[in-house]
Amino acid sequence: MTSNPSILDNFGRPINYLRLAVTDRCNLRCFYCMPEKGMKFSPRKDLLSYEEMLFLLEAASEIGINKVRITGGEPFLKRDMVYFLEEASKIKGLKKIAITTNGVLTHQYIDDLIRLNIKSINLSLDTLDPVRFYDITRKNVFPQVMETLDALLKNEFDLKINAVLMYGKNTDDLPSLLELSKNNLLNLRFIEEMPFNGSGRFDNDNHWTYKKILEEIKVLHPTIQKLTDAPHSTSLNYQVPGYKGSVGIIPAWSRTFCGSCNRLRVTAKGMLKTCLYDNGGISLKQLLSNGASKKEIQKVIIESTQNRHKNGFDAEKDRGSNRPISESMSAIGG
Numbered sequence: 001m002t003s004n005p006s007i008l009d010n011f012g013r014p015i016n017y018l019r020l021a022v023t024d025r026c027n028l029r030c031f032y033c034m035p036e037k038g039m040k041f042s043p044r045k046d047l048l049s050y051e052e053m054l055f056l057l058e059a060a061s062e063i064g065i066n067k068v069r070i071t072g073g074e075p076f077l078k079r080d081m082v083y084f085l086e087e088a089s090k091i092k093g094l095k096k097i098a099i100t101t102n103g104v105l106t107h108q109y110i111d112d113l114i115r116l117n118i119k120s121i122n123l124s125l126d127t128l129d130p131v132r133f134y135d136i137t138r139k140n141v142f143p144q145v146m147e148t149l150d151a152l153l154k155n156e157f158d159l160k161i162n163a164v165l166m167y168g169k170n171t172d173d174l175p176s177l178l179e180l181s182k183n184n185l186l187n188l189r190f191i192e193e194m195p196f197n198g199s200g201r202f203d204n205d206n207h208w209t210y211k212k213i214l215e216e217i218k219v220l221h222p223t224i225q226k227l228t229d230a231p232h233s234t235s236l237n238y239q240v241p242g243y244k245g246s247v248g249i250i251p252a253w254s255r256t257f258c259g260s261c262n263r264l265r266v267t268a269k270g271m272l273k274t275c276l277y278d279n280g281g282i283s284l285k286q287l288l289s290n291g292a293s294k295k296e297i298q299k300v301i302i303e304s305t306q307n308r309h310k311n312g313f314d315a316e317k318d319r320g321s322n323r324p325i326s327e328s329m330s331a332i333g334g
Contacts, residue, residue, distance in 0.1 A: 006064040006262070009274075009305040014262055017232070018065045020053060021268040021333025022084065023073040027104050029138035030126075032164055034198045034328040036138060042331075048270045050084045052288050054091070056266065059297045061093025065264075069098040069122075071333045073268065076105040082112045089116050096120060100162070100334055103148035104141045110151045120158045123149060124334070127163075127173045128180075136170065159186040160248075165213055166193045167206040174213075175220055181245030189235050189248035190217075196276075198328035210236065210251040217247065232262040258311035264301070267333050274304055276332065277312040279319040 006014035025041050026034070048056070057068060068088070075081060088097055098120035099113075106121075113119070123145075127133050130142040152159050163170075163177055174190075181188045190213050195202035208216075217238070218224060227237040227246060234257045235248030251257065255277075265273040270285025282300055292300075309315035316325065 006066075007302055007305050009308045011308065011310060013260065013308075014064075015264060015305050016064050017067045017069070017263045018057075018060055019069045019071055019263060019265045019333055020057070021071045021073065021266065022053065022075050022081070023047065023078045024268040024328075024331050024333075025077050026073045026102070026330050027077055027139065027141070028074070028102050030136055031138070031169075032136075032166060032193055032197050032329075033334070034330055039198050039328050039330065042269055046285070047268050048266075048285055048288075050080070050087070052270070052285070053084065054087050055288065055294070056284060056297065057088055057091050057094065059294045060301060061091050062294075063298050063302060066093055067096040067098070068094055069100060071100045073330050073334075074102050074104065075099055076101060076109060082109065082116075085112070085116055085118060089118070098122065100124065101148075102137075103145040104139075105144070107144065107148040107151045110148075110155060113157075114155060119156075121152055122160045122162050123152065124162045125149065125177075126166075127170045128176045129173060132170055132173065153184055153186070156185070159184075161186060161188045162191055162250075163189065164191045164193050165208045167203070167208055171208060171216070174216055178217065178220060178240070178247065181240065181247055182243045184245050186245045187235075187237070187248055188245060189250055191250040192253040194252050194329070195325045196327055196329040196332060198326065198331075202325075207253065210249045210254055210256070213249050214238075217249075232260050233257070255312040258313075264305070265333055267331065269331075272301065272304055273332070274308045275312055275315040277315040277319075277325070278309065279315075279323050 006016040009015055029036060097118050100122040102124045125145060126136050133142045134140055161180060165171055177188060192210055221240045224238045224240050227239055229237050235250045238247045266284060270283055271281045272284050273281040282304060
């Protein structure tokens with residue numbers, strides 16, 4: 001099958017971006033992602049193997065997927081991760097490989113990432129205060145994350161900092177986080193908190209929406225300027241005059257970017273999801289276990305894109321009242 005510019009879904013949206021979770025395991029216990037005692041991680045036999053992941057990437061790349069973001073859990077907890085990245089980088093149709101990481105282990109792999117020309121990194125960092133970092137992540141690994149941040153900046157990676165803003169938890173960190181964009185060429189992105197915390201509980205009354213986040217930023221920097229957003233961008237982007245970096249706000253709960261969504265997700269257990277907020281999907285893992293061919297996998301991917309929800313609200317509504325959001329983001333793929 002020849003490569004196409006993209007797949008078009010049932011709403012005419014081009015699909016060329018896949019978020020692939022390589023593990024559901026994480027070395028942090030961020031309260032907005034999972035319960036304090038953690039979660040019951042999937043047995044290794046239930047997860048996609050590297051061979052299966054590479055097969056899926058090859059199949060997807062032939063029908064128009066040209067960007068993959070490797071997520072978890074924490075990707076660098078996965079054994080032989082560099083081997084997988086090396087093999088993925090050989091897939092001709094993939095123009096870009098990006099990684100989302102919490103930074104605890106990442107500094108050890110900087111040289112490998114440079115060698116493989118994987119320079120697009122999203123670093124999850126919700127505070128620059130060590131005490132608050134522990135309160136949020138429940139782990140005392142702040143120095144390791146700072147080592148990763150310094151290495152990414154020093155080696156001029158295409159760096160995005162992802163910070164989830166949560167009322168009463170880290171909203172006081174807004175000024176110090178903003179200062180990261182003053183002298184550093186990076187995109188600092190503030191994300192609306194979502195209910196994917198593994199508990200099903202969510203404080204909607206005190207929720208900081210993208211509008212509230214922007215209001216607070218403008219109090220600190222009244223002259224902040226709107227930038228032109230890239231096609232399919234999930235963030236609304238701005239820049240403080242004189243600052244090297246930019247500031248983004250991701251309406252992950254408000255879901256204002258659904259109309260231009262170009263993404264599919266594959267969880268660590270091999271479930272194909274066409275929307276973060278849907279209640280499931282098709283088990284590519286099961287299909288592969290049953291010996292599905294590349295063409296059969298491609299057919300399933302294309303057919304799934306023809307049955308996408310218009311937006312995340314419709315996907316959530318389709319769950320029904322007896323299936324509320326209760327998953328952990330670590331299980332879905334952050």
